[in-house]
Amino acid sequence: MKTLDVKRTNVTLRPDRARVLVRPFNPTSDQRAVKICARVMALPEAEVHWLLGQLLAEFGERHLKIREFLQRRYQQVRAYLLTDQKLSAERELLLGAYFTHEYALEAAALFNPSIVPHPDQSDLPPGSLRFIVSLRATGEGHISSVTLRTGFLDAEGNILINTPTRYCLEPEQAPNASYEKKFFERKLGELGLAGDFTRQVLQNLGDTFTLDELRTSVGLVARLQQAREQETEAVARKTLVLAQSNYEVQFTPNSRLSERVLFPVTPSQSNGIEDARFVLFHNEDGTRTYYATYT
Incomplete structure (x- = not known):
């Protein structure tokens, strides 16, 4: 038998607690989100300008394209605003920042x-x-x-x-990633979710379908089966969780692997x-x- 010599190197991979990821912050309830938006809306424009300047000065160099991230967060939470008035670009970014936090992914x-x-x-x-x-x-x-x-x-x-x-x-998650009906039906069976509800859901879908199409079909069948509301709600939720657990993502092409x-x-x-x-x-x-x- 051929022997294999193993030599320990001096290479050590160490966590870097200074590396942080900018992530969405989601309040525990819609009521809290509405209150946060209301407080930001009550700020004078001059204070909005000052706060955003402080924020970008402290965090702008720690993250790539921080303005784009804050703008996306604003678009995701704007439904909590109690007004449809046009906001300044700075107030939109500040609102996005109030729903953003940092996470030290290598801290432990x-x-x-x-x-x-x-x-x-x-x-x-x-x-x-x-x-x-x-x-x-x-x-x-x-x-x-x-x-x-x-x-x-x-x-x-x-x-x-x-x-x-x-x-x-x-x-970023790829929008409207497609699912194959045969494979999805098999996974439903493996999870014990195959039944009348999921059969009707799949009947409304083509051989391939998107998450939005699945949500629409689940909602339609759930409304038709209100007589078994509690059971239907559990199966519907688990069916959507299965779909959400299978997704595609895309990194910015010019980003480095590290x-x-x-x-x-x-x-x-x-x-x-x-x-x-x-x-x-x-x-x-x-x-x-x-x-x-x-x-």
């Missing part, structure tokens, strides 16, 4: 690495390999996410891990995303795909 730990070859192996010395490391980052409240590093292995077995940038960013974070976003991921294990799969047509399992 950084561990459980998984390594795969980098898709770009250009401009390397002979016998060298560029690679990607996925890691489990654990932050405040013990919520886990997946973060990435890149590195380099030379012909002598020396390892270099590139220093990550200070920025962190989440991907800036990209996969943070839990669905009900099934409420305890975090842990221990992603990536593998490189070579397709028959010559293309390559990275797959991963996670907890």
Whole structure:
């Protein structure tokens, strides 16, 4: 039997508590959200200008495209406003900021690495390999996410891990990702949700459908089965949770790998995303795909 010599390196991956992710802050109730909006609306325009200036001075350099994020948050919470009057651009950004918070994703730990070859192996010395490391980052409240590093292995077995940038960013969920009816029906059966309700829901849908189409069908069938309201509500909720647990995301193409974070976003991921294990799969047509399992 061939023996394999293992040599411990001096490479250490350390968490960086200064790396923070900007995330949506969602109050515990709609009533609180309405009150927050009302207080911001009561501020004089001069104070809005001053507060936003202070905010951008403190947080603007810690995050990429912070203005765009705050504007998206405003669009997401504007329904809580008790007025339809046109707001200044600065007040919109300030409202978005009141529904935003920072999260130190590596505050507690950084561990459980998984390594795969980098898709770009250009401009390397002979016998060298560029690679990607996925890691489990654990932050405040013990919520886990997946973060990435890149590195380099030379012909002598020396390892270099590139220093990550200070920025962190989440991907955007792809709107109206499609679902295959046959596969979705099979998953409903595995979860014990197959029955008259879900059969009627799927009958209203095509061979492929979007989340919006599923929501519409669930709402329609739920209204028709009001006689079994409690049972129907539970099945309807779990059906939508199943769909929300299967989604597509897109990172900004020009973002660096070390800036990209996969943070839990669905009900099934409420305890975090842990221990992603990536593998490189070579397709028959010559293309390559990275797959991963996670907890």
